[in-house]
Amino acid sequence: MLRPHAEPPLPADRVAREPVRPVAARDEQDTLVLVRHAAEDGPATSVTVLAAGPGAGEAFVLFVPVGTLLDIPGFGVDRLAQAFSYGGAPLVEASVENLLGVDLDAAAAVSDAALGAFLQRSGGVEMDVPERLVARDGAGAAEVRFEPGRQFLDGRRLAEYWGFRGEGEPELAALPRQQQVWESVLTAAGDREVLRAMVADGAPQLDTTAGPPFVRRVFRLGRAAWAAQLFGDRCCPCSRSATRPAGRPTRPDRPEVAALVARRLQASVPSGGGPEAVRVEVLNGVGTPGIGQAVDRRLEGAGFRIVASDNARSFDFVDTRIVVYDSDDRWMAAAQRVRERLGVGSIQLSRQPQSVVDITIVVGADFRPGDAAEEQLGQEQGT
Numbered sequence: 001m002l003r004p005h006a007e008p009p010l011p012a013d014r015v016a017r018e019p020v021r022p023v024a025a026r027d028e029q030d031t032l033v034l035v036r037h038a039a040e041d042g043p044a045t046s047v048t049v050l051a052a053g054p055g056a057g058e059a060f061v062l063f064v065p066v067g068t069l070l071d072i073p074g075f076g077v078d079r080l081a082q083a084f085s086y087g088g089a090p091l092v093e094a095s096v097e098n099l100l101g102v103d104l105d106a107a108a109a110v111s112d113a114a115l116g117a118f119l120q121r122s123g124g125v126e127m128d129v130p131e132r133l134v135a136r137d138g139a140g141a142a143e144v145r146f147e148p149g150r151q152f153l154d155g156r157r158l159a160e161y162w163g164f165r166g167e168g169e170p171e172l173a174a175l176p177r178q179q180q181v182w183e184s185v186l187t188a189a190g191d192r193e194v195l196r197a198m199v200a201d202g203a204p205q206l207d208t209t210a211g212p213p214f215v216r217r218v219f220r221l222g223r224a225a226w227a228a229q230l231f232g233d234r235c236c237p238c239s240r241s242a243t244r245p246a247g248r249p250t251r252p253d254r255p256e257v258a259a260l261v262a263r264r265l266q267a268s269v270p271s272g273g274g275p276e277a278v279r280v281e282v283l284n285g286v287g288t289p290g291i292g293q294a295v296d297r298r299l300e301g302a303g304f305r306i307v308a309s310d311n312a313r314s315f316d317f318v319d320t321r322i323v324v325y326d327s328d329d330r331w332m333a334a335a336q337r338v339r340e341r342l343g344v345g346s347i348q349l350s351r352q353p354q355s356v357v358d359i360t361i362v363v364g365a366d367f368r369p370g371d372a373a374e375e376q377l378g379q380e381q382g383t
Contacts, residue, residue: 028054029267032210032218033096033107035089036115036163043081044092045112045163046178049104052221054267059222061182062264064236065171067250070099074284074292076310079249084109087293089207094296098306099236099252100261101277102268108208108215112159118205120155121198125184127153129161136167158185171250175235189223236260270301277305278334281357284310285317286365294369295361298341303334308357317364320345325354335359342367 030053036046049062066081072095075086083095089107097104110118133146146161153161162181165174189195199219202212237256261269270277280299284291292309299306322338322345324331335347338359344366354360 029265030214030218030221031102031104031106031265031268032208032215033089033093033104034206035084035092035107035109036112037084037109038112040111042085043079044084045081047080047092047096048178048182049096050218050222051265051268052218059218060264061179061222062236062260063175063178064096064099065175065238065250067171067248068099068236068238069249069251070095071306071308072292073098073282073296073306074290074309076308087290091293094293097300098296100257100265101305102261102265103270103301104268106208106210106214108206108210110206112163114205114207115162116156116159118155118198118203119158119181119185121203122155122185122188122194123197124152124154125158125188126150127161127180127184133161133164133166135164170248172235172238186223189219195220195223270303277303278359279307279357280304280338281308281310281360282306283312283360283362285312285315285320285362286367287311287315288363288369291363291367291369295342295363295367299338302337302341304338304359312362317362318366320364320367321360321362322347323350323360323362324348325350325352325358331358 029051032050034048034050035044036048037044044066047064047066049064050059051062052059064080066079068080069077070080072078072080072083072086072091074091075082080092080095080099083092087094089109093104093107128150129146129148131148132144134142135145136142145164158181162178164177165171189198199212199216202210202215203219206215208215237253237260238250282292282295292306296306320342322335322342324335324347327349332347338361339345339347342361344364345361350360
């Protein structure tokens with residue numbers, strides 16, 4: 001048995017954040033993960049996937065609850081919100097990729113103030129607020145932030161409305177406000193001058209390495225899809241626990257997630273990928289911060305999906321181990337592909353059956369993140 005017990009996850013202050021890698025826009029479907037945060041070293045407050053294509057004018061906005069429990073590469077199972085604390089927008093992107101079984105093109109982080117500045121570029125919009133929204137301070141004093149009725153909201157107020165959460169309100173109950181802001185802003189962007197004002201320069205309020213042409217294309221096609229009423233699937237499917245009071249985690253509804261990907265993100269599924277890709281567990285056997293992210297990058301686009309990650313029983317592993325649980329040719333071939341991607345590792349067959357993952361990678365000291373082999377792999381993948 002490779003892991004009699006699991007070590008606690010590495011603390012956030014030991015994690016070296018990975019730089020955002022350059023984006024290579026795909027021909028069929030462009031995808032951008034927009035991560036909102038209140039503090040650079042804090043959790044994400046909202047995660048939105050913008051997808052444009054593959055059909056002419058076809059696009060949609062997908063809200064992924066930040067309370068979703070999923071595997072964060074290198075850190076184990078946690079809420080999606082914490083991925084930003086551990087590794088910034090790139091780690092949020094990798095976590096959402098693993099959840100959906102797709103390759104996403106780019107990620108962008110935006111603070112509360114920057115989001116307000118970005119939305120202000122629309123000139124502000126008229127919106128119907130359906131109900132009174134009341135905030136409470138630490139002492140319990142109430143303050144009305146929004147009255148019901150039609151009203152004009154500038155960028156700052158749009159950002160506040162987007163992120164408003166009532167006391168005890170579950171996350172999914174607040175998501176319609178995000179949807180309402182997107183719809184109102186995209187409606188305003190039907191005016192070409194408004195759209196140009198928002199993204200002509202690539203929207204520098206969004207902290208991303210995706211170039212201005214990519215950002216412009218995503219928003220332009222998104223606007224076209226909204227005009228044609230092609231939007232759909234507004235929220236990532238979750239179990240009913242998502243409607244429980246605030247503070248409770250959200251669990252993804254796996255069959256519904258697979259159906260969503262088949263409907264809307266099939267063009268972003270890598271060859272052999274998707275929710276039914278080879279399921280991989282990554283165990284950190286050396287203690288190096290960010291090792292799970294490095295493995296995730298090496299396996300990207302090769303038909304693998306990291307569904308679990310943790311620390312190994314110790315940090316003393318010299319050699320990387322690639323463990324399979326079935327001697328069938330399919331799994332042995334998959335293990336060989338892992339070895340080719342990592343550049344190291346001995347393939348071992350476990351006598352212990354496993355139903356959660358197909359392959360376990362115990363990362364040893366022979367694995368070198370960021371070495372020449374990885375740089376070459378990045379060039380081959382166009383990243």
